[in-house]
Amino acid sequence: MDKDFEVLRKLSNSLGEKEVEEIIEALRRPPERYYLRVNTIKSSVKEVLSCLREEGIRAKRDEKLSEAIWMKVEGPNEIEISGEEKEVVADKFAAESVYQGSNLYAPGVIKSKRVNPGDEVIIKAPNGVIVGKGVARMSSREMLVRKNGIAVETKQSVYLIPKIRETRAYLDGKIYPQSLPSMISSLALDPSPGERILDMCSSPGGKATHIAQITNNKSEIIALDVRNSRIRKLKENISRMGAKVRVIKMDARNSQILGKFDKVILDPPCSALGVRPKLFETKNEKEIEVLSRYQYSLARVIPKVLKRGGEAVYCTCTLTLEENEKIVEKLTELGLEVIEHEPFLGDKGIGEYHFSDRVQRFYPNRLPVPGFFIAKLRC
Known part of the structure; x- marks a missing residue:
C-alpha cells in the first residue's frame, strides 16, 4: 500500500474507499475559502470589510457565522519555468506555506546550491513537487545557517492567499485568521x-x-x-x-x-x-x-x-x-x-x-x- 496518507486510508472501513480518496485529494489543496474571525471587541464586520477593501482585499460575510468573513483562494496557478532557474528545497511545512503564496524563510530551507541574492529560483517540496518561484534574498550558505529572515521572496505560487498579517486590520487586532x-x-x-x-x-x-x-x-x-x-x-x-x-x-x-x-x-x-x-x-x-x-x-x-x-x-x-x-x-x-x-x-x-x-x-x-x-x- 502507498505509505502516503496511509493512516487516513484506514477510514475506508467506516467511510468507504471512494470517500476517503476524495478526502485525501481535498487535503492536497488549500480550502476554497480562507476564513478570518472579526474581533468584535475592537471592530465590526462592516468596518473590517471596508478596511480590507481599502487595501485591495475583497472579503465576504459568512452565511452561517456572524463573526466570520472569508476570501476566495486563488488557484491552482501554473508556475512559469524557463529552465534557467536555480533550485531551493524547503521542508514540508515551509513548502506548504509557499504553495499558498508565503515567502520562504531561512529556517525552512533544507537544500540550496550555488544560489546568490537576486537569482531566480524554483522552490520545491522534499518530494520534488514545485510549489513556487521567486527571487533569492540570501546566498545558499546564508539560507542554510541563518535562523531568520526571508531566503526567497515568492513571486509565483500554485495557490494564492492575501498576506493578511501585513494588513492594518490584522496589526490593529481587528481580525484573527481562523478556520x-x-x-x-x-x-x-x-x-x-x-x-x-x-x-x-x-x-x-x-x-x-x-x-x-x-x-x-x-x-x-x-x-x-x-x-x-x-x-x-x-x-x-x-x-x-x-x-x-x-x-x-x-x-x-x-x-x-x-x-x-x-x-x-x-x-x-x-x-x-x-x-x-x-x-x-x-x-x-x-x-x-x-x-x-x-x-x-x-x-x-x-x-x-x-x-x-x-x-x-x-x-x-x-x-x-x-x-x-x-x-x-x-x-x-x-x-x-x-x-x-x-x-x-x-x-x-x-x-x-x-x-x-x-x-x-x-x-x-x-x-x-x-x-x-x-x-x-x-x-
Whole structure:
C-alpha cells in the first residue's frame, strides 16, 4: 500500500474507499475559502470589510457565522519555468506555506546550491513537487545557517492567499485568521459572562480570544501552555486582540491545582491530518497511538476540573478515530455525558458509538474547510 496518507486510508472501513480518496485529494489543496474571525471587541464586520477593501482585499460575510468573513483562494496557478532557474528545497511545512503564496524563510530551507541574492529560483517540496518561484534574498550558505529572515521572496505560487498579517486590520487586532470549524468549537462551548473558563492547550490563542470576544471580556479565562515560545505567541495574540485572558505556563495535566471551572476547552496536540494543504503525509499508526495516549492523559483531567454540571468541548484538527471518537468514549467511561451542541454544520461521527449523532466531523471534500472534530460533554 502507498505509505502516503496511509493512516487516513484506514477510514475506508467506516467511510468507504471512494470517500476517503476524495478526502485525501481535498487535503492536497488549500480550502476554497480562507476564513478570518472579526474581533468584535475592537471592530465590526462592516468596518473590517471596508478596511480590507481599502487595501485591495475583497472579503465576504459568512452565511452561517456572524463573526466570520472569508476570501476566495486563488488557484491552482501554473508556475512559469524557463529552465534557467536555480533550485531551493524547503521542508514540508515551509513548502506548504509557499504553495499558498508565503515567502520562504531561512529556517525552512533544507537544500540550496550555488544560489546568490537576486537569482531566480524554483522552490520545491522534499518530494520534488514545485510549489513556487521567486527571487533569492540570501546566498545558499546564508539560507542554510541563518535562523531568520526571508531566503526567497515568492513571486509565483500554485495557490494564492492575501498576506493578511501585513494588513492594518490584522496589526490593529481587528481580525484573527481562523478556520470555520475552529470558530465553531468556541461557539459550541457556549461561554457566558461571569463564568470561569479553562483553555487547556491554548497557544496560539484563537479559541481563548474568541471566548473573550463571545463573553465581551466579562468571563474569567485561564489559558495554559507549556513551552516558552508558545506562551510568547499566546501573549502576543491576546495583547493584539485586546482580550482579557490570564496566561499560565503549566502542563494541563496538573491543572487541578487551579480549582474548578464552569467550562473547559481542550484542543490537544494531534496528528493534524485535517490541516490543508498537505503535499504529502507519512505519519504512521505508531505515531497516532503515541499521540492518542498523550491526548487521553490531558482529556482525563477534564472531569477533575469541571464543576458539577459544567461543560467541556474536546476538539482536534484531525480525522482519526483514535484521536477523536475513541477519546470521547473513554471520557464517557469516566462519567462524562456527550451532549448536543450548536452550530452543527458538519457531519455526524463515525463508528458504532452511542454518541455518534452528537459529535461533529468536518470533511474537506464536503465543505471548504480543514478536517476537524468537535464533541461537547457535561460533567
